[in-house]
Amino acid sequence: MNFHSMSVEELRTTRSDLQKRYDELCAAGLDLNLTRGKPGPDQLDLSNEMLSLPGEDFRSPSGTDCRNYGGVTGLPELREIFGELLGTGADRTLALGNASLEVMNDVTVFAMLHGTADSDRAWSAEPIKFLCPVPGYDRHFGITELYGIEMINVPMNPDGPDVEACAALVANDPSIKGMWLVPTYSNPTGYTVSEDVARKLLAMPAADDFRIYWDNAYAVHTLVERAPEPIPVLDIAEEVGNPNRVYVFGSTSKITFAGAGVAFFASSQANLDWYIKHISAATIGPDKLNQLRHLQFLRDADGVRAHMDRHRALIEPKFKLVLEILEERFADSKIASWTEPDGGYFISLDVIEGAAARTIELAEKAGISLTAAGSAFPYKKDPHDRNIRLAPTFPPIDELRTAMDGVATCALLGATEVLLGDE
Template sequence: MSPNSELQTQLDEASRDYEEFASRGLKLDITRGKPSPEQLDLAGDLLTAVTADDVITPSGVDARNYGGLEGLVELREIFAPLLKIPTDQLLAGGNASLTFMAQALTFATMHGTAADDRPWGEGPRKLLCPVPGYDRHFALTESLGFELLSIPMDEEGPVIAEAQRLAEDASVKGMWLVPMYSNPTGITISPKRAAKLAAMPAAASDFTLLWDNAYGVHHLRDEHVENIDILNLCAEAGNPERPWIFASTSKITLAGAGVSFFGGGPLSVDWMKTNLGKISIGPDKVNQLRHVRFFGDSAGVEAHMRKHAEIIAPKFDAVLDALESAFGDSDLARWTRPDGGYFITLTTMEGIADRVVKLAAEAGVKLTPAGATHPYGLDPANNVIRIAPTMPVLEEVELAAQGLVACLKLASYEKLLAG
């Protein structure tokens, strides 16, 4: 049999498998990294953790009133060791860390930073964006007038040589990073790479690491790496104000009613508080007190996250098992095998990611749009697909994985046969 005849046979088989799957009329969605209802149920007691006659914090603060811009000290004490941030260098805010990110970038654009009071908005401003990366980071900074520069990733994090080369331009103000279980690859930055980023020369005197530690406690396995103390690494390198650290409980407790965190060097925290004081008289301390009562201490957070892992780890395994069974002995695709976080990254043959996504949509499986993992929604190789298996029930994840396999086979053999 000629190579083309063999490929045609494989394409015909893939087409039949796809048509059979599409005929089921399913409606499955693995587009975004949302907690499942079962995960949200784990935090049900949060809703009754504060009552009308019990609103005073252990330190004597009436959680109902104004003030306390830095957030409740009891909450900060719980999360400080988990995030490797001293309590007095950690602020607690509202439900979205993305809001803290937008505020910090806006303040820097208008007023400069703790390390340099020249406003970023006075001239061209650029940010380095490791790819594949987080689409909300890209959308936020693009909306604020930043030019986005892609940085390739390897297994240890952003490629340092390329980052350093681009940082020789003084208009490059910083770099986005998801250091633990990166969105969407699941890569965790190595301590060695983090140390290099902390010490990396940069033309901008206030070059900033936008350290979005969104998944710092979202482990899927009992054995896991520890969070990196980026504050200490930067201080040792002579750049104590380089990191801005962001985190939240959005995927820990209730996604719409969590708490967020901002951490940084001493001057950066004072800078953030000064600017926040112009737009807020304090965060929602009642909700923060709920979290204090619900968790109790840092160990309570860790115990809670083990329950999350019990729910979502089988969903990750279902996707990984389906991909391994279908493509483990081929070179049609490769994929990440994360030990935490919310995503799996699938890398296809070049030029077919959008075709896979389109086929999946037509078969009843919604995937994140191709290109979403890159600045401006443009993946030059058109070969990266983000998979988010957490939201559906396990049976639906298994079905979605079957559909993904069928779509990927069909698109791959179409490509190979077309030459």
């Protein structure tokens, strides 16, 4: 029954029934975790062959001795594979260390200290701001918060950020220097940016050193037969007269081993030269043996796609299960809505306004860990206290079923408390 149309007495009865169910949940002694979008052990097992690579075959196809120093731009053969998958081309794509988040941090620090290729002074010379599509990725927001960069919320729509809102903000404020964006199967909504929205973001008037951090972390992480073709953002940026506007990031972290992958950074030649100049003070080159074993294991872009099909076979049933439970437990009550992604690692759940923190608190007391309330917003402040990020991939499916049924109970109980004014 629709909670919003219940009488006070009906809500009290419903709350009492849910409280009994919740007490049983607490008595079960659960210890379940849905906090982070981690690959499950069975997904990691898909790449175990890499543990025996590269063996004694330590030279790349182009003859590089991967045991030695050098090659700050990474193995060209691996750059070719991910240049295709990211839509950036091998010549504009660098293969780096194990974490794309580290590269995002580095380019931010370099800009804070020295300015970008288009800056007339260091970003830190004055207060600066970033646009943050919400709900979004908490670790993005963590970087900008760490360096004292003011964050401005903009709505994330199914086809990408609210372009009109973004354009109005940057046109009138040259202190806005950056924007976070996960363009394909975004975190946590699973939304994918359309080419039309991308083109408008790349063309809108803004400061010369305004940068879009195009974090294509889930470019090939599809739950359907084929991931969308990557938008050629570097070509579009050049075409519209802002060739240096976009930084593209990617990695193999949820393709092979999450802690031992390869990160990629792609951009214009001016931006690559700027990045290489600064990173060369810190490294003589990336771990080319790790890059080589990825090359030997994945082989080519089609090899990556085939590997991701094996991932899909493992995680698609988990997403399907979560969506089935959400529909079964929430459809009649009308106290929640959720995304139904075609890829990525998350489902974004919106409960009744004012109930997210309470839902998460109830779940924690019942032994079910969820991402902290507000995590998908800058400063961890969800203005409506309704968003919960669900991460289905890591738990075994039986544990996932128990956890999600428990989360639904907590959300329903929290909703009755809100509607009754926690009398």
